[in-house]
Structures are given as C-alpha cells and as structure tokens.
Amino acid sequence: MNTNDTLSEVKNYIDGQFERNGQNSMNVFSPLDGSIISTLPLSTNSDVDKAVQAAKKAYPSWSSKTLKERVQVFFKYRNLLEQNMDELTKLVRLENGKTYSEAKAEVEKSMELCEFAVSMPQIVVNEVQEVSKGVECRIERKPLGVVASIAPFNFPNMVPHWTIPNALVLGNTMVMKPSELVPLSTVRIAELLKEAGLPDGVFNLVNGGKEVVEAICDHPDIQAVSFVGSTKVAKLVYKRATSNLKRCVALGGAKNHLIVLPDAHEEMTASNVLASMAGCAGQRCMAASVMVGVDNVQHIIDRMVEEAKALVPGDNLGSVITAESKARIEGYIAEAEANGAKILVDGRNVTVLGKEGGYYVGPTIIDYVTTDMSVAREEIFGPVISIIRAKDLDEAIEIENGSNYGNAAAVFTQSGGLAKQVMDRASAGMIGVNIGVPVPREPFSFGGWNESKFGVGDITGRSSIEFWTQNKKTTIKWNPEAKTNWMS
Known part of the structure; x- marks a missing residue:
C-alpha cells in the first residue's frame, strides 16, 4: 500500500494473504478534502469465521514458542515502524485528517507500545515457591487462544497497537476489525507484521461494519474481545460479548x-x-x-x-x-x-x-x-x-x-x-x-471509570497482562520420604 492520491482497494488479511471475496463495498473518504481514497469490503459472518479458523490453526505453534522467541518479531516490527515513519504518518493524515505532527506522534506512540511488549520477558515472570516441605507450587501465565480487537477511527495506527503487541507477545492469535472509516493504516500494519516475521494466521484483519462486530461478539472460538469507541456501542459490545461468555474490556466516550x-x-x-x-x-x-x-x-x-x-x-x-x-x-x-x-x-x-x-x-x-x-x-x-x-x-x-463519564x-x-x-x-x-491530556505512559495503563469503561482491568500497560492471559497453577511433589500432610 502507498500514499498516492487514490489507493488500491482495501482487502481482508487472513492467514497471511490479502483477499476480497467479492462482498459488497463502501467508499473510504479523506476528511482532508472529501475525496474518495479507497473502497472497503463489507465482510460477513463467513469472513469472520474464516479469520478465526486461521487464527485457531496458528495458535498451537505460536503459543508453544517461548516468550523470548515471540518478542523477537516485535523487536523487528518496532524498527520497521521507525523505518516507515513518514509513510505511516501520511496514511494516518490522509484517512483521519490529523496534522502531520499529530499523525507522526501517533506512530511514535505505537513504537513505545511495542517497546513495552518486548519488555515482557522481564515483567511476566512465573512464580515458584516451596509451600510445604518437599511440595512446590508454581503459577504460569498462559494465553487465552483466539482473541479479537475492535478499533475506532480517531487513532488508526496507535489504538491497534494498544492490543496487537501485548496480546500476541503473550501467545494469543488475533482477529482485528478496524473502523470502516480508517482502514488503510491497519492494512499497512499487517504488511509490516509479516515483514517482521510474524507467522501466517497469528494476526488477521477483517473489514466491515456492524455485522463484523456482531460476528466477533458471537463467535464461540473467540475467547476475549477488546473494544474502543463510543459509550453507546461499548455498552452493546460488552453486553453481547459477555453474554457469550467472553472476556471483554470496552472503552467508551468521555466528557x-x-x-x-x-x-x-x-x-x-x-x-x-x-x-x-x-x-x-x-x-x-x-x-x-x-x-x-x-x-x-x-x-x-x-x-x-x-x-x-x-x-x-x-x-x-x-x-x-x-x-x-x-x-x-x-x-x-x-x-x-x-x-x-x-x-x-x-x-x-x-x-x-x-x-x-x-x-x-x-x-x-x-x-x-x-x-x-x-x-x-x-x-x-x-x-x-x-x-x-x-x-x-x-x-x-x-x-x-x-x-x-469518567475518563x-x-x-x-x-x-x-x-x-x-x-x-x-x-x-x-x-x-x-497542570496537564491537559493526562495519558499514562507505559508501563502505566490506560483506562477510565464510570461509563467510559466497561469490564475489569485496563487495555494497556501491566494491567493488560491480566486481560490477555490466564493463570495455570501446578503443585509438585517428587520426594516420597516427605511427610504427608494436608498440603500433599
């Protein structure tokens, strides 16, 4: 993808390949001048299912890698963001309408989010303790499986990076749905992730509108959903996802x-x-x-x-x-x-x-x-x-x-x-x-109160580790000579 006046049509990215599948489409406009800059496929339930199946297939191999192996991809990816800074900045400006300096700051924040993700081996450390003579307990953080992220229009590069690096580094595979108003940045993200060495199927991209959101909330193989958008829609997503027994954190609006x-x-x-x-x-x-x-x-x-x-x-x-x-x-x-x-x-x-x-x-x-x-x-x-x-x-x-609200x-x-x-x-x-935009920096997490957030925990920083993982507790005893008590 490039930043020419008219870009090629947006396609879904499933199992490492871009595809359109002949669905209905809508035009994508640049708010800078109102011009049409691309077209977007209005994907269906079957497209979401195809992406989920690709993520499900990729999960065993990706999750079995060590944390240190997975972060290597994001070391490379963070550098690709820096190398492609001007192009990524122009994409954000073209599809969102920001000034160049605002768009560049957004991409720089994406780099910072990746830097936090690659620090995970120093943060996510398994706990081990001898709880009784000869008896050891350990806690390990394990990924959830296939997860989903639904992103808004206002930060087409940064908000996807609230979830992609942390969720994937922790061993999950993902289906992402960007806002239909700003799909171009996410397409380029998919390309750079592949260039960085992310295996096919670990990250998948499905474009569209309401039908895609509902399919994500309903799909039985998706374990967790993150959402950023208006409070009205955040409430709907949270209720629908949790009613289908999924984890969900949904960030809404603010005043x-x-x-x-x-x-x-x-x-x-x-x-x-x-x-x-x-x-x-x-x-x-x-x-x-x-x-x-x-x-x-x-x-x-x-x-x-x-x-x-x-x-x-x-x-x-x-x-x-x-x-x-x-x-x-x-x-x-x-x-x-x-x-x-x-x-x-x-x-x-x-x-x-x-x-x-x-x-x-x-x-x-x-x-x-x-x-x-x-x-x-x-x-x-x-x-x-x-x-x-x-x-x-x-x-x-x-x-x-x-x-x-309470952001x-x-x-x-x-x-x-x-x-x-x-x-x-x-x-x-x-x-x-004395700060008008009090956004926490990593490792501190982002998240509001009241009707600005639905769900437990925050979407970034240390708090996100809890959201994207589950604990496995193991109790071990090898020595038969140790006395038996209520612990063993």
Missing part, C-alpha cells in the same frame, strides 16, 4: 473536565487547555471538553481567546472525520448559543482554501454554559470547550462528579493541597495536575 483555579499559571494553563481541546481536532477520548473556572479566572479565559486565533484549520488544526460529524458539532454550538451561552470563539462554517470539500471545524470557546446544556453533558468530539463558572473548588468537583479530569493550580483534593475526589480514572 473530561479541566478545573482551573485563580492561582493557575496563566500562560501554561491557557496553552494547555487549548491544546487539550483542539489536539487531533478534539477527536480523542482524553480531550478537554469542559473547563470549570473557579472564582475569578477571567484573565485566563481572555488569554485562551487570544491564543485560539493561532489555531488555523487546515494548517495546525486538522479536520473532523466526516461531514456528519462537522454538522453534529456545529449543531451543538448553535444549540448552546440559543440556550443563552456566549460564543467567545466561533468555529462554525469553516472552509479551507483548496480543500473546500474537507470537514473542518474551527476552535470554539463557549462561556457561561450551565450544567443542564447538552454541550456540558454530552460528548461532542470536536475542537469545542464549554466554560462553566463555579464559586469554589467544592462546587467544581461536584460538577465534575456529576458527569456520567479524565485535570486541575490547574500552583497549590499542592488543592491539587490533592482534586486527585482524591475527582471521579475519573486518569487525573492530570
């Missing part, structure tokens, strides 16, 4: 609150809040969505308004994913204005010269938002921040706690004591202090 106190550093706070709001065009589950201003923070808001002028759609601000997304985001802004909020910076009706067909929304700052407004409660997934005014920190934390929360202050209150009381799985 992240950034609490700004009057003593916050003006320049750092304004730039951090804006970067959190507008990075990746606001299409990330860690984006700032609500700023809760405590007492008098007008000087910080004024600076945000001034600095927002430097965010230029099509230059240092990317596009949103579809025309429907653009219309939905602009609808939220219009509704807030009609309900009495004040639009300080208006990103509606943006066009980019030479890319008039693209899907762009400018930076938008909405002040005097109340907690009952849709912009305060619902996930917008665009470069929009709503400002709610609070009289004190207790009220600000109450506003944050009132959200159904991230942050506080901007120079007071360690006040920061500690937010750290302790905010109802979110990931907390930032």
Whole structure:
C-alpha cells in the first residue's frame, strides 16, 4: 500500500494473504478534502469465521514458542515502524485528517507500545515457591487462544497497537476489525507484521461494519474481545460479548473536565487547555471538553481567546472525520448559543482554501454554559470547550462528579493541597495536575471509570497482562520420604 492520491482497494488479511471475496463495498473518504481514497469490503459472518479458523490453526505453534522467541518479531516490527515513519504518518493524515505532527506522534506512540511488549520477558515472570516441605507450587501465565480487537477511527495506527503487541507477545492469535472509516493504516500494519516475521494466521484483519462486530461478539472460538469507541456501542459490545461468555474490556466516550483555579499559571494553563481541546481536532477520548473556572479566572479565559486565533484549520488544526460529524458539532454550538451561552470563539462554517470539500471545524470557546446544556453533558468530539463558572473548588468537583463519564479530569493550580483534593475526589480514572491530556505512559495503563469503561482491568500497560492471559497453577511433589500432610 502507498500514499498516492487514490489507493488500491482495501482487502481482508487472513492467514497471511490479502483477499476480497467479492462482498459488497463502501467508499473510504479523506476528511482532508472529501475525496474518495479507497473502497472497503463489507465482510460477513463467513469472513469472520474464516479469520478465526486461521487464527485457531496458528495458535498451537505460536503459543508453544517461548516468550523470548515471540518478542523477537516485535523487536523487528518496532524498527520497521521507525523505518516507515513518514509513510505511516501520511496514511494516518490522509484517512483521519490529523496534522502531520499529530499523525507522526501517533506512530511514535505505537513504537513505545511495542517497546513495552518486548519488555515482557522481564515483567511476566512465573512464580515458584516451596509451600510445604518437599511440595512446590508454581503459577504460569498462559494465553487465552483466539482473541479479537475492535478499533475506532480517531487513532488508526496507535489504538491497534494498544492490543496487537501485548496480546500476541503473550501467545494469543488475533482477529482485528478496524473502523470502516480508517482502514488503510491497519492494512499497512499487517504488511509490516509479516515483514517482521510474524507467522501466517497469528494476526488477521477483517473489514466491515456492524455485522463484523456482531460476528466477533458471537463467535464461540473467540475467547476475549477488546473494544474502543463510543459509550453507546461499548455498552452493546460488552453486553453481547459477555453474554457469550467472553472476556471483554470496552472503552467508551468521555466528557473530561479541566478545573482551573485563580492561582493557575496563566500562560501554561491557557496553552494547555487549548491544546487539550483542539489536539487531533478534539477527536480523542482524553480531550478537554469542559473547563470549570473557579472564582475569578477571567484573565485566563481572555488569554485562551487570544491564543485560539493561532489555531488555523487546515494548517495546525486538522479536520473532523466526516461531514456528519462537522454538522453534529456545529449543531451543538448553535444549540448552546440559543440556550443563552456566549460564543467567545466561533468555529462554525469553516472552509479551507483548496480543500473546500474537507470537514473542518474551527476552535470554539463557549462561556457561561450551565450544567443542564447538552454541550456540558454530552460528548461532542470536536475542537469545542464549554466554560462553566463555579464559586469554589467544592462546587467544581461536584460538577465534575456529576458527569456520567469518567475518563479524565485535570486541575490547574500552583497549590499542592488543592491539587490533592482534586486527585482524591475527582471521579475519573486518569487525573492530570497542570496537564491537559493526562495519558499514562507505559508501563502505566490506560483506562477510565464510570461509563467510559466497561469490564475489569485496563487495555494497556501491566494491567493488560491480566486481560490477555490466564493463570495455570501446578503443585509438585517428587520426594516420597516427605511427610504427608494436608498440603500433599
């Protein structure tokens, strides 16, 4: 695959081969300019079953290799990501609409995720103990078998790497379903995995829509499912997968609150809040969505308004994913204005010269938002921040706690004591202090609370080891002269 203006059609990748099988198809558009860049097969249950059977066939050989043997593939693969950095970056930009620097950062994060996976031999160590005289107990981590991963549109390169390296290094084989909006990066991932020496059938790729997701949740030979997407779909996937007796961790949406106190550093706070709001065009589950201003923070808001002028759609601000997304985001802004909020910076009706067909929304700052407004409660997934005014920190934390979501929360202050209150009381799985996007770095794991995550454990880092493996406990006795007791 290459990054020419028009790419070849997307195909499924099953048992080491790309194939189409003549299904119905849909067009794939670039949000940069609205052009058609590829076509995608709408796969069926039979395609999912074929991929599962390939993974099932590859499992005995792959799982029987030692952990150190399996990580060798990902040593090579991580270097291939680096060698193909520019191409992979351009693919992300083409199909997702990010700026070049954002897309490159995404691929660099994928490399970091691989680096954690290849450290597994130093992390996943079997436990052995003599529990009674002459009696030894041991615990070994064993893979589950065939697993599945369902990825979203907003990080077409990085989010697949939340699951591929860890799940495969730990001995599982996989069927992956990327978002039908951004299938190109995952195709290139499959090619590079093969180039790195991954045996055929260990990683399989099935493209399509709802039917593929349902088939994954229902297939009796799939042992575990990971999902990243909206809360609405995460709930459906979690319920369907677990009702079929599978493990499932499903990450949903977010409504992240950034609490700004009057003593916050003006320049750092304004730039951090804006970067959190507008990075990746606001299409990330860690984006700032609500700023809760405590007492008098007008000087910080004024600076945000001034600095927002430097965010230029099509230059240092990317596009949103579809025309429907653009219309939905602009609808939220219009509704807030009609309900009495004040639009300080208006990103509606943006066009980019030479890319008039693209899907762009400018930076938008909405002040005097109340907690009952849709912009305060619902996930917008665009470069929009709503400002709610609070009289004190207790009220600000109450506003944050009132959200159904719980992915991230942050506080901007120079007071360690006040920061500690937010750290302790905010109802979110990931907390930032003077950091607008508090994403943990490996080996720390990624995962929210409340309606931002369904299932036990997190999807990355050390926590993912529990999800992708099961414990085998063995008790051993060789010496007949040892006394027999209740342990033996």
